[in-house]
Amino acid sequence: MALICHCEAVRDRAIVKAIHRGAHTLGDVQAACGAATRCGGCEPAVLELLERHTDQAVSLRPVFGLSA
Numbered sequence: 001m002a003l004i005c006h007c008e009a010v011r012d013r014a015i016v017k018a019i020h021r022g023a024h025t026l027g028d029v030q031a032a033c034g035a036a037t038r039c040g041g042c043e044p045a046v047l048e049l050l051e052r053h054t055d056q057a058v059s060l061r062p063v064f065g066l067s068a
């Protein structure tokens with residue numbers, strides 16, 4: 001459990017939770033948990049989490065028969 005956004009004290013778990021609840025863009029994550037809304041220093045880490053966990057969601061689609 002890592003602190004990703006020091007300005008807003010947002011941990012990786014909160015960001016991943018936001019992604020799993022439908023956040024697919026930096027703006028979505030910002031609105032959901034406040035990460036990356038001040039200095040922007042955590043943006044690369046937030047984008048990395050978005051990329052990693054969004055890819056996971058996309059790769060599950062064929063398993064559950066969901067269309068893109």
Ligand code: FES
Nearest residue numbers: 005007038039042
């Ligand atoms: S560290 Fe996230 S906005 Fe500053």
